[in-house]
Amino acid sequence: MKPLRMIENMKEKKVRAEGDMSDANNQTGINKPDNANKDDNLMNSKNIPEQEMKSDHILTLTEVSKIYGELKALDNINLSVEKGEWLAIMGPSGSGKTTMMNIIGCMDRPSMGSVVLEGTNIAKLQPKDLTEIRRDKIGLIFQQFHLVNYLTAVENVMMAQYYHSMPDQEEAMEALESVGLGDRYKHLPNQLSGGEQQRLCIARALINHPSILLADEPTGNLDEKNEFIVMDIFEKLHNTGSTIIVVTHDQEVGDEAERIITLDHGRIAGEVKNKRQRPVIKGKSRG
Ligand SMILES: Nc1ncnc2c1ncn2[C@@H]1O[C@H](COP(=O)(O)OP(=O)(O)OP(=O)(O)O)[C@@H](O)[C@H]1O
Numbered sequence: 001m002k003p004l005r006m007i008e009n010m011k012e013k014k015v016r017a018e019g020d021m022s023d024a025n026n027q028t029g030i031n032k033p034d035n036a037n038k039d040d041n042l043m044n045s046k047n048i049p050e051q052e053m054k055s056d057h058i059l060t061l062t063e064v065s066k067i068y069g070e071l072k073a074l075d076n077i078n079l080s081v082e083k084g085e086w087l088a089i090m091g092p093s094g095s096g097k098t099t100m101m102n103i104i105g106c107m108d109r110p111s112m113g114s115v116v117l118e119g120t121n122i123a124k125l126q127p128k129d130l131t132e133i134r135r136d137k138i139g140l141i142f143q144q145f146h147l148v149n150y151l152t153a154v155e156n157v158m159m160a161q162y163y164h165s166m167p168d169q170e171e172a173m174e175a176l177e178s179v180g181l182g183d184r185y186k187h188l189p190n191q192l193s194g195g196e197q198q199r200l201c202i203a204r205a206l207i208n209h210p211s212i213l214l215a216d217e218p219t220g221n222l223d224e225k226n227e228f229i230v231m232d233i234f235e236k237l238h239n240t241g242s243t244i245i246v247v248t249h250d251q252e253v254g255d256e257a258e259r260i261i262t263l264d265h266g267r268i269a270g271e272v273k274n275k276r277q278r279p280v281i282k283g284k285s286r287g
Pocket residue numbers: 035068071073091092093094095096097098099100
């Protein structure tokens with residue numbers, strides 16, 4: 001299909017897709033960053049001073065808690081992530097991993113504490129501003145794929161471009177090729193295997209060059225071969241300076257990161273530095 005015709009099709013499909021995206025987004029909390037409104041009264045109840053960002057930190061969480069009634073899903077988290085770092089978050093089910101990713105990914109706000117992403121305290125932002133930051137700075141990979149079922153692979157990637165700036169078929173094709181899906185571009189999501197759908201999600205997450213890539217159980221549904229392919233993509237991203245935060249139950253996936261933090265009952269219960277080194281990119285790593 002010619003690019004122009006494809007963009008026309010995208011426009012025709014956009015109205016339907018917006019409905020679907022908003023369904024998917026509702027599931028993931030994407031357009032409704034919260035949960036947060038109802039605990040607004042808990043926001044910033046402590047007067048935490050604005051963080052001085054160290055230049056090599058892309059993200060700093062200070063005294064972050066997320067409280068649901070009696071439950072502290074996150075309990076006074078302090079964590080900094082450096083530009084270009086590959087961090088794994090592990091811990092038992094219910095320990096707060098997804099809650100933390102949702103807060104970092106601007107899909108939810110903490111009850112207390114500050115979350116400084118590239119110099120902006122996102123804990124204080126209103127939903128509209130959170131949506132903007134998420135669109136511009138964050139690449140999200142979910143275990144459930146949230147692909148639009150009646151758009152082809154390349155159109156799913158172009159849809160992400162559409163919401164960010166302008167659809168660009170050539171760039172979308174390059175993104176598909178970079179995850180080994182160049183020859184599947186016309187396939188609908190249900191004509192792709194689970195591993196291929198996961199790679200399509202990665203292409204979609206990367207298309208707008210996010211500052212930080214967040215992946216919640218990106219290999220949870222994959223066989224060994226597809227897990228290897230996904231980890232290989234992460235490795236290449238790491239080597240080009242991307243900042244990656246990955247939640248996983250799989251120790252082997254965690255071991256690929258530079259650092260693993262373990263959550264338990266909403267607290268950081270452990271931290272391990274792995275052998276992997278930060279790649280040097282023109283003198284220093286970038287975010
Ligand atoms: N919207 C909510 N309302 C009430 N409790 C919630 C809500 N979201 C999460 N929780 C609770 O917060 C705790 C942390 O949940 P979270 O999803 O972060 O766990 P997780 O570490 O990602 O677990 P898993 O490994 O099973 O995905 C759980 O006890 C969960 O039941």
